[in-house]
Amino acid sequence: MAVSAVSARTDSQSRPVRPPEMNVFIGLLVIALVFEALGWLFIGQSFVFNLQRLQIIILQVSIVGIIAIGVTQVIITGGIDLSSGSIVGATAMIAMSFAQSSDYARAVYPALTDLPVIVPILVALVIGGLAGSINGALIAYTKIPPFIATLGMMVAARGVAKWYTKGQPVSFPTESYAWIGAGLNPVIIFLVLALLFHLALKYTVYGNHTYAIGSNQQAARVSGIRVERHLVMVYAIAGMLAGIAALVLSSKNVTAQAGMGMMYELDAIAMAVIGGVSLAGGRGSVVGTALGMLIFGVIISGFTFLRIDAYYQEMIKGVIIVAAVVADVARQQRRAKAV
Amino acid sequence: MSKVILETRGLTKRYGGVHALEDANFVLHEGEHVAVVGDNGAGKSTFVRQITAVEQRTSGQIFFDGREVNYAGPLEARESGMETVFQNLALADDLDVPSNLYLGRELIKFNLGPFSILDRKAMRERTQAALDRTAVRIPNLSNPIRNMSGGQRQCVAIARAAAFASKLIIMDEPTAALGVQETGQVENIIRGLKERGVPLILVSHNLRQVFDLVDRIVVFRRGRIVASLRADETDGNDIVSYITGVKGQSDVAYV
Known part of the structure; x- marks a missing residue:
């Protein structure tokens, strides 16, 4: 990595940076x-060439990955x-309460059972978007x-999640709701x-302004970008994505x-960093975050594979989270020295 | 005499009890290049900030292009044809050159509100044309400007102003942080603007540069305009006397 950074600097005048x-x-x-090698060494089987494992890895991380897409834009x-984790909690509770099946006798809103699936979806988007706004x-x-x-929102939204049903779980969704997170x-x-x-x-103005604000907020402002409005939009989008993650997670768990x-x-945040x-x-991309998500999944699943304790x-x-941030700070310092 | 493009009457700015700018009467004619000089804290930047509406003035009037103006913010000033190159480089380091040139006024292919699709190709082509016009050479437009030298970045900032300014360009110490060669490049851009007849207000500490480039020199001292002299009728010693207060203790009236 150090080598590439140096070459990027010297070549930047003539060639695009890698x-x-x-x-x-x-x-x-x-x-x-590394896990593949350790697998053959200690377990006697392949880590990577196992379709089932790959499926589990990607399934495990994709719900947090949905949140990470929003977090990426915020960062x-x-x-x-x-607040995204707590928004997931609050949104899951509230959305699920509008998705309960009439087969269940103790629904949160007994009069509002068997609603079309679009209702809890909209509820989730509104609640997540509201919290983000x-x-x-x-x-x-x-x-x-x-x-x-x-x-503050992290603590408050978790409070909402607990207050909503006085701590009771919300279960028995309609079939269409349960389908959202299935398979x-x-x-x-x-x-x-x-x-x-x-x-x-x-490719959009939204993206350009998002990078511009993170890069130099003062420049964005004097260039006529409505910084405040844009920030509200970015956080609202992050909230909505947490809301979608809540839909998928509660549907997958059926509660x-x-x-x-x-x-x-x-x-x-770790996946993004x-x-x-x-x-x-000012820097980063959804593609990077998706790759970060896979790294995160591979490491966690790799340790399970090597039968390392959950603790x-x-x-x-x-350690991974801190290491990723240390690497980021080191990158910035190198850059600062280069200028 | 040619048409007046910018005029201020009694322009005053106070920050609490601090009189940063007092009763500034200033006139700029079409095609004219004027330097604003003075010691640190003399009110040069404050003067610029009132004209460009980065700050709101305490009192006084501003006339631009024949009308009295009361801009609510820098964007309005810009939309009326006045471009500013700020001291602290108003560029986004992580964006490429075309995105910086068109920051806040992006060209779009397809209107989807905030999610409108950028017309990167057109932005790139027009950026190249704007840079060619101002004789700025940037090897690779799609690199983030973070990777460029201070001079190149300043040239991008000036090219941006030059590309959009229809009536006036204001530069606040455009060469303060640049080396000799880079300063020369910026000065060439300014000469190009003179040839094109774009009026300029140049805030500068560099008297050599000021005498090289402008038609008239306005001296600020302690928040007041103390002199307005034609560059070919004065010299460095004279200007320094005004800056340091040896000359011009009383206000001058001029137009």
Whole structure:
């Protein structure tokens, strides 16, 4: 990585810089190969050439991946979103309560059972979007740091999730609702959303302004970009994506619980940062985050594969998050020296 | 005399009790290049910020292109044909040259509100044309400008102003952070603007540069305009006397 950074600097005058996603992709391959080697050494079987395992890896990470798409955009503006996990919890509870089947005697709203699936979907988008808009409005208009605003939302939304049914889980969704997260649907939903926002960031005015704000907010403002309005939109989109993740997760589990999505925000941030999204803002892509998501999944599943205890997995996850941020800071310092 | 493009009457800005700018009466004619000089804190940048509506003035009037104007913000000033190159380089480092040139006024292929599709090809072509016109050479337009030298970045900022300014360009210390060669390049762009007849207000500390480039020199001292002299009728010593307050203790009236 150090070598590529140096060559990028000297060649920048004449040649386009190698996309940073390439480095992430190489990292993914290397990590997978390491587990492959360890697999043959200690377990006596292949890690990578196992369709079932690959399916589980991608299924496990794709729901958090949906959140990570939104978190990526937030981080590109130079912000952070700590509330996505709690928004998943609150949205899952509320959306599920509008998706209950009449077969269930103790529905939250006994008069509102067997509703068409579009109702809970819209509810999820509205609740997620609303929570995100509050984040964005706090950050854009009161100028409080994104860390604090979304930390408040993280605590408050978790409170909503618990208050909504006084801690009772919400279960027995309609069949159509349960279909949303069935089988490989979470992966398909992730891919569609990833493609959509990849295009939005790369080819639309929205994307250009998102990068511009993260790159130099002052420049964006004097260039006539409505920074406040744009920030509210980015956070609202991140909230809606958390809402979609809540739909998929509660549908896949066929129940919603107040504790759902706990710590997802950190996993999502880790995926983005591993994928090369800079916490300083202005740099990163959905493709990078998708690759970061796969790295994250491969590492977690690799440790399970090597039969390493779940306790160690948590510790290692912590190390990965910190290591990714250290790498990001090191990249920035190299850049600062170069200028 | 040719038409007046910008005029300020009694322009005043106070920050609390600090009188940053007092009763500034200033006139700029069509095609004219004027330098604004003065010591640090003399009110040069404050003057620029009032004209471009980055800040709101305390009192006084501004006339631009024959009309009295009261811009709510820099965007309105810009839309009326006044472009500013700010001291702190108003560029987004992570975007490429065309995106920076068209920041906030992107060309679109297909209107979808905030998600309108960018017309990158047209932006690129027109950026190349704008750079050619100002004789700026940038090897690869699609690199983020982070990877460029300070001079190249400043040239991009100036090319952006030059590409869109129909009536006036204001530059606040455009060469303050540049090396000799890069400064020369920026000065060439300014000469090109003179040939094209685009009026310019140049805030500068560099008297050599000022005498080389402009028609008239306006000296600020302690928030007041203390002199307005034709560049070919004065010299460096004279200007320095005004800057340091040896000359011109009383206000001058001029037009």
